[in-house]
Amino acid sequence: MADDAPILSNPQALNSDGLGCHSGKDKMLEAAKAAGKSITLEQYAKDYPKGPHDQPQSMCPAFGSLRVGLRMRRTATVLSGSACCVYGLTFTSHFYGARRTVGYVPFNSETLVTGKLFEDIREAVFKLADPVNYDAIVIINLCVPTASGVPLQILPKEINGVRVIGIDVPGFGVPTHAEAKDVLAAAMLRYARSEAEAGPVQAPRGGISAKPTITLLGEMFPADPVIIGMMLEPMGLAAGPVVPTREWRELYSALDCAAVAAIHPFYTASVREFDAAGRKVVASAPVGHDGTEAWLQAIGQATNVSQALIDAAKNRFLPAIKGALAKMPIKGRITLSGYEGSELLVARLLVESGADVRYVGTACPQTKWSDPDREWLAAKGVHVQYRASLEQDIAAIREFQPDLAIGTTPVVQYAKERKTPALYFTNLISARPLMGPAGAGSLATVINAAMANRDRFLAMDEFFEGVGKGDNAGVWEELPKARPEFRASYAKKMEKARKASKVEEPI
């Protein structure tokens, strides 16, 4: 939020109907730059390089930031954006069990154009800033307020002791909801770092750890940090907080660590904050036998632990991991795709369990923090696709004809239409431990059960035989007819209207 933005909003952002993640990306981007958001957007372009798809293919990216805010204690999260976007984001938050209020400052063309929206946000923040209830207030500019330059960066940094953090999270600048988590996590780390540099800060709730700690970067299954802590113990280390944190004071202990484990590899801006705090960052995660061995070695070296202690940790845990993997084998061909950032780690576990994994697609970009996983998978003949598009994920199913497809909702839907058993990555795979001995074998039960289900898909396919496909799915007295001529004439009208509005645009 270092932009030196003009306080004026940019009314051009609303000059056309229907701008949003589904259309108008270039106009929004241009408008945002013209409205003083260039520095923020250029930084996003560096941190989150685009891929084959340069606009969201999954949920609204802002959901990542919203979720991080909603999961923190004593934190109010407020959205500034179009009502339809806010409706979708609020719905998704509650679908995922937020159980917290999502704040909203509504706007209309007039309040946006006159700058009154910014005044409304300012008033809302002052009303909310009660230190009895809150440590921090997060305000998130969605697409239209970002495009029109609503200058959250000039809000007071603190009101009555409550920190105020304003961020822009437009779909035309932040490609995935994973990276939007990084936007807010980094903004909070930056704020907390400046507080720690200025003087004493609050201690962690459970007191300061007697051992040097490893901060864990990336949301994970609740048992995973505990398992990681057990594996660190023989090296005289302890697991530190998970970032994004659940409480403001944890940010200080996250920064005050011996090293950072980039368990999820897409936290580019957060890593920058740890770099600035002088912390070493270690790639990959302790998954499976090989992954755990390499990770324990890398963590030990980054924290100057003796080789004898690193070996002690390995000797204690590696045989157990090997045993658990051998006990729960997975047999079958699998394609895997997702947008969580842990796709490569899951693929490693599957390969070590015996599965024939051919393709891993992740919506996240390539960073050096997943290099060890990419190299390991490539050596096993697995194709890794960063910034994978839905089309690439689907092409992989067509090409490799897996016994099981693990993926996002549309990928799973496609697989099921082909009578291929499929599992949702987010709900069924992310909701299990992955690390160390607990992770080894944890996926086998659900995966083997799903693969054994092919006969049910065949029976269902037979049952639904003849109910049609696409626009014709269902039971009809008369099948709907395609009307390409209507589409063509509508497209012509739209083009005419577009040309007319261009002529009328003010110079």
Ligand code: SF4
């Ligand atoms: S805020 Fe999200 S839902 Fe709204 S237009 Fe932008 S990307 Fe789409």
